[in-house]
Amino acid sequence: MGTKERKARERHERRQLILHKSAELFASRGFDNVTVSDICRAIEYGKSALYSLFDSKEEIYGEISIQGMLQLDNM
Numbered sequence: 001m002g003t004k005e006r007k008a009r010e011r012h013e014r015r016q017l018i019l020h021k022s023a024e025l026f027a028s029r030g031f032d033n034v035t036v037s038d039i040c041r042a043i044e045y046g047k048s049a050l051y052s053l054f055d056s057k058e059e060i061y062g063e064i065s066i067q068g069m070l071q072l073d074n075m
Contacts, residue, residue: 015053017039019067020058031061 021042025034036057040047054060 011053014045014049018045018050018053018060019064021055023041023064026061031057044066 018039022034022039023043025038029038034057036047036050039057039060040050043050054063
């Protein structure tokens, strides 16, 4: 496995971590009470890492919603 594959895997894992931790925060505090800084603290990455994968907190929430709908559809 080469560097390109490793970087793609790490990017995917970071993206999934952001989605997972954000979903936990949104569920426990509510969307309006969670900031990008809160998410960054939870994932232990800086804002640049988050913004390299998502444009906004709203985009993260949208992706979580889509994944939830897909899971329901597969039941």
